[in-house]
Amino acid sequence: QSVNTDEFGKPELIGRGGFGAVYKVKHNSSDELYAIKTVTFPASSDAHKQRVLNEVKSLENVRSKYVVQYYTSWIDNNRLYIQMEYCPQSLRKLLADKALAFGRQSPDEPMNAFEYFISCEIFKELLESVQYLHELNPRVIHRDLKPDNVLLTNTLSGNNNNSRRFITLGDFGLATVHDPSRHTDSRYQHSAVGTRGYIAPEVFKGRYNHKSDIYSLSIIGQELFDIDLQASKSFEANESLFKSCMSQTLEKMMSSPRWTQRPECREVLAKHNECEILQPMTNNITPMDLNNGQSQVSQNNSYRNNFDELGDPIGRGGFGTVFKVRHKWDGNVYAVKKVTFPVNGSDGRQQRVLKEAQSLAKLSPQYVVRYHYSWLEDNVLYIQMEYCPQSLRKLLADKALAFGRQSVKPMKPFEYYISCIIFKELLECVKYLHKLDPQVIHRDLKPENILISQNLRSNRCVKLCDFGLATEHNPNRLSASHTLGVGTFPYMAPEVFDDKYNPKSDIYSLGIIGKELFGIDFNL
Structure with a gap:
């Protein structure tokens, strides 16, 4: 499609890679922000041109909330322009700033409740995005999953299709289709591509499938949760349950040389949900100090700070009361079950309710009400779930x-x-x-x-x-x-x-x- 580049204001360089440069631009008429990737085709390299055109084709075929939104593309003077959704930040930038933003001095310090929750949400949405690619027909292997290509959308603006998600995937220049139904040895033959540090070992041999993306996700997960699988030190007691659970999951995702035994994204998601509920329910939460002590926020007022109750309880039972609530930040409506535990120990109810949270985390939301999160606050367990009217x-x-x-x-x-x-x-x-x-x-x-x-x-x-x-x-x-x-x-x-x-x-x-x-x- 022919587009006049004069329709956009002065470009601002925001990224550069092996295939070209990415610019942030503003449309002169609508004032909307976009990202435009520009690629100059060398006269002698047909392979280079084909890879870039493959990226355009991939973006056209995977229009979804899980992938950076593609708008259009055009060629002008032997240069390809790809107009896409503008995402203000990458996971690489977030990882660099995350610990400091939440008041941690080093990776050795345990995460507080809010940093932990955000990290869990990011990893969950990243798994969902890659699961989307792997369940297409035919499957798509991204082949270059790394924090630089995991983008954070400007979700709070409400001006895009991803307004209920933070994470989206970008840079499909190395993506390829994988058809597991081909009954020949060639079904595993692909080029050895990717970014060192995130490439699965089998990729160097040129025989692999979509499980190579699972390996890359494990490396990203280790960076996100500050887990070093090579370290011999034991975890601190107050984070051992969560880190043990996550470490076992991340280790299975790196299985080698038996890479075909790595779990699928949906299996990792189920295990991740199970791990996710361990930290808030077992960790002794301490207040999080933000802005040099100007603001004290802790798990002890998480419910009040994040939710507005919409009327009277919508359900009562032997184990608790259910409220319809609206989340103050994303605007979505949820159901929150509140269960008060006896102060002087448990009459068996505490174990049953914790068991309910763990059951919901492991079960498919297709047949069971979707579990989102749970936390313990002032001897009250809160279970955040999908709201069904x-x-x-x-x-x-x-x-x-x-x-x-x-x-x-x-x-x-x-x-x-x-x-x-x-x-x-x-x-x-x-x-x-x-x-x-x-x-x-x-x-x-x-x-x-x-x-x-x-x-x-x-x-x-x-x-x-x-x-x-x-x-x-x-x-x-x-x-x-x-x-x-x-x-x-x-x-x-x-x-x-x-x-x-x-x-x-x-x-x-x-x-x-x-x-x-x-x-x-x-x-x-």
């Missing part, structure tokens, strides 16, 4: 009236169809739990714990919540013993009052819910 209990109360039906009248086709869809998705959610290894028994399936989500991007509306009573079940054990009498009457299977039961107890609960959903009374 309605439960199945509320839907059951309103369904007949909404479809213009008296309670004793038969369903019309549309109401019947909607009921079938809900029951089908509910069965899929429970099937997901029962197919895990080890299996998970929910043990408290009831309409209150089945939520209706507004997010239709996944083509699903039903999710499970409240895993405070959930337990693992290993069918290989000779004993199938579990705590008896756990659940909510009348959704409890008769065998639950004995201590020998298995995931089939959830099936009984689903039968009761199905009767309510379809208006079936077996006694009539």
